[in-house]
Amino acid sequence: MFIVAISDWGPITWLPLNPRWENFVYAWSYMQYPPLWRALLNSVIVSFSRTLLVLSASSLTAYALAMYKFRGSRVVFWVVLSAMFMGSFRLIPVVPGVITLIPSVMLMFWFGWLDTYWALIIPGFVNAYSVFLLRQYMITVPDEVLDAARLYGCSEFGLFWRIMLPLCKPALAAIGLINFVWSWNDFLWPLIIISDQNKFTMQLALMGLWDIHGSLSQLNLVSACTVYATLPLIIFSIITSKHLIKGFTGLTYTKR
Amino acid sequence: MVEVILEKLTKVFGKNTVAVDNVNLHIKDKEFLVLLGPSGCGKTTTLRCIAGLETPTSGSIYIGDRLVNDVSEKDRDVAMVFQTFALWPHMKVKDNITFPLKMHKVPKEEIKKKLNETAKLLEMSHLLDRVPGQLSGGEAQRVALGRAIIRDPKVFLLDEPLANLDAKLRVHMRVEIRKLQEKLGVTTVCVTHDQVEAMAMADRIAVMHQGKIGQLGTASDLYDQPQDLFVAGFIGSPPMNFIDCTYEEEKKALISEAFSLEIPKNLAIEIKEHATSSEVILGVRPQDIALHEKQTPNSISTEVYAMEPLGSEAIVDLRLGDIIIKAVAPPTYRTRPGDTTWIIFNMDRIHVLDKKTEKAIV
Numbered sequence: 001m002f003i004v005a006i007s008d009w010g011p012i013t014w015l016p017l018n019p020r021w022e023n024f025v026y027a028w029s030y031m032q033y034p035p036l037w038r039a040l041l042n043s044v045i046v047s048f049s050r051t052l053l054v055l056s057a058s059s060l061t062a063y064a065l066a067m068y069k070f071r072g073s074r075v076v077f078w079v080v081l082s083a084m085f086m087g088s089f090r091l092i093p094v095v096p097g098v099i100t101l102i103p104s105v106m107l108m109f110w111f112g113w114l115d116t117y118w119a120l121i122i123p124g125f126v127n128a129y130s131v132f133l134l135r136q137y138m139i140t141v142p143d144e145v146l147d148a149a150r151l152y153g154c155s156e157f158g159l160f161w162r163i164m165l166p167l168c169k170p171a172l173a174a175i176g177l178i179n180f181v182w183s184w185n186d187f188l189w190p191l192i193i194i195s196d197q198n199k200f201t202m203q204l205a206l207m208g209l210w211d212i213h214g215s216l217s218q219l220n221l222v223s224a225c226t227v228y229a230t231l232p233l234i235i236f237s238i239i240t241s242k243h244l245i246k247g248f249t250g251l252t253y254t255k256r
Numbered sequence: 257m258v259e260v261i262l263e264k265l266t267k268v269f270g271k272n273t274v275a276v277d278n279v280n281l282h283i284k285d286k287e288f289l290v291l292l293g294p295s296g297c298g299k300t301t302t303l304r305c306i307a308g309l310e311t312p313t314s315g316s317i318y319i320g321d322r323l324v325n326d327v328s329e330k331d332r333d334v335a336m337v338f339q340t341f342a343l344w345p346h347m348k349v350k351d352n353i354t355f356p357l358k359m360h361k362v363p364k365e366e367i368k369k370k371l372n373e374t375a376k377l378l379e380m381s382h383l384l385d386r387v388p389g390q391l392s393g394g395e396a397q398r399v400a401l402g403r404a405i406i407r408d409p410k411v412f413l414l415d416e417p418l419a420n421l422d423a424k425l426r427v428h429m430r431v432e433i434r435k436l437q438e439k440l441g442v443t444t445v446c447v448t449h450d451q452v453e454a455m456a457m458a459d460r461i462a463v464m465h466q467g468k469i470g471q472l473g474t475a476s477d478l479y480d481q482p483q484d485l486f487v488a489g490f491i492g493s494p495p496m497n498f499i500d501c502t503y504e505e506e507k508k509a510l511i512s513e514a515f516s517l518e519i520p521k522n523l524a525i526e527i528k529e530h531a532t533s534s535e536v537i538l539g540v541r542p543q544d545i546a547l548h549e550k551q552t553p554n555s556i557s558t559e560v561y562a563m564e565p566l567g568s569e570a571i572v573d574l575r576l577g578d579i580i581i582k583a584v585a586p587p588t589y590r591t592r593p594g595d596t597t598w599i600i601f602n603m604d605r606i607h608v609l610d611k612k613t614e615k616a617i618v
Binding site for chain 1: 307308309329330334335336338339340342344345346347355356359360403407
């Protein structure tokens with residue numbers, strides 16, 4: 001993709017002799033419906049908001065499931081688990097499964113959210129997979145660590161905010177990245193729910209390029225736009241890389 | 257004056273797992289009391305009840321004059337050092353230590369002053385900017401102690417504070433903890449399963465067994481006058497030898513498979529008065545067995561089973577009838593498995609227990 005993006009018109013070679021770096025400049029004017037900056041901004045707004053919402057909602061839910069034994073807590077946990085394994089029956093779909101697609105669209109229609117950012121952000125913010133992973137991480141944090149804070153005057157929310165969340169950084173980083181990538185790459189749901197070009201996410205805008213030009217003659221510019229579409233994912237991975245490996249490989253708390 | 261009083265304290269987990277069973281305990285002001293017992297005897301649960309981290313099923317807990325059953329853990333003014341130290345790995349040492357003050361909204365200047373005082377007292381000023389991951393076991397222990405003492409708590413609770421340290425550091429830290437407690441003059445309750453630790457640190461020791469307090473007393477009380485079979489076997493290293501015997505009134509002697517031991521008159525009277533039957537258990541500490549290479553009057557013949565030379569002393573395992581007993585010998589004592597050796601019990605220090613009730617008779 002990168003090689004095509006810096007290639008000249010004509011046949012594609014493995015190593016372009018005269019790399020055309022200016023393609024990355026032309027890309028900005030090449031994409032117009034919506035402009036590249038707008039599509040990127042839309043995707044950033046949607047993906048960041050959704051990731052932040054997923055992290056806050058999942059961490060609070062996971063904390064309750066991991067730390068408190070309340071009436072029905074096991075039932076709630078099993079509902080979360082089944083929502084994770086049975087994609088078609090997701091209560092609130094992350095990426096709508098085919099079966100829940102039409103009901104989800106209907107729901108958005110009733111809420112009056114069709115063609116709004118809300119429809120892109122809100123349906124994905126409760127995520128069974130994230131709740132499960134975070135809960136599994138949280139139950140490995142020894143009780144003593146929380147008991148100590150409790151004994152020294154920390155409130156229940158303080159326990160979550162000052163102790164548990166910082167300890168869960170690796171898990172939060174991993175889950176944050178997974179959700180950011182899901183959201184960034186989401187195509188079907190925005191395609192159905194958004195018709196205003198100014199609200200197109202990057203994935204929809206890229207598809208628009210094919211519709212308008214209908215040929216591969218500008219493939220290098222299309223690729224340059226696609227490179228822009230992947231950059232935020234790479235940047236986000238680098239930012240979270242410190243915690244990522246720990247988060248993905250061993251979802252357990254380590255004392256020191 | 258801060259006393260801690262437990263009245264009929266009971267804690268039941270689930271439907272019928274009794275962790276603490278009707279415990280009555282009066283911990284005096286400025287006292288260092290150790291709850292000693294094997295794993296699962298209820299000592300940590302008792303401590304957690306005092307801290308407020310567990311809710312008692314029944315009974316009362318007083319700290320000072322105040323009934324604290326319904327007082328939340330953070331308002332009880334107690335500090336606790338946990339077995340794993342429970343430092344927060346994402347905070348620097350200074351943030352770990354000052355956390356209790358920040359939570360109680362103490363002014364910044366005051367926090368700084370207290371931090372410096374505490375760091376100086378525990379000699380850890382150089383550690384303040386590190387994170388727990390960069391500390392050794394002993395340093396982490398000191399940080400945990402610092403966090404506990406910074407708020408001048410009324411009661412100091414220690415849950416197996418030395419269990420996670422290596423043997424050498426443990427010996428050093430138990431002295432340090434005792435000195436610190438004396439300096440601060442705080443009523444302290446410490447939980448441990450290590451009787452040496454308990455005897456070294458405590459003013460008084462409460463031996464716990466199956467949720468109950470078996471015996472409460474000073475280290476020498478427990479060592480010299482154990483009240484039941486459990487305490488007799490638990491206190492002392494190597495543990496006390498127990499030999500099943502039958503008391504014969506006519507001979508005024510304890511008869512076992514391997515020997516017939518005449519006992520002093522006063523002992524015989526005690527047994528006659530207090531034993532529920534003639535079946536008794538003779539308890540002899542390994543230190544109270546003298547070893548002889550040749551037969552002497554009243555000596556009992558045994559066969560050497562094994563020998564452990566420990567440097568300062570030697571522990572000799574002896575086969576006496578069907579059982580193996582341990583005796584402590586001087587470090588210069590030389591013998592080999594299979595040798596015959598003669599033993600004499602120190603009759604002034606033997607213990608006789610009722611086999612049926614497992615209570616001490618003498």
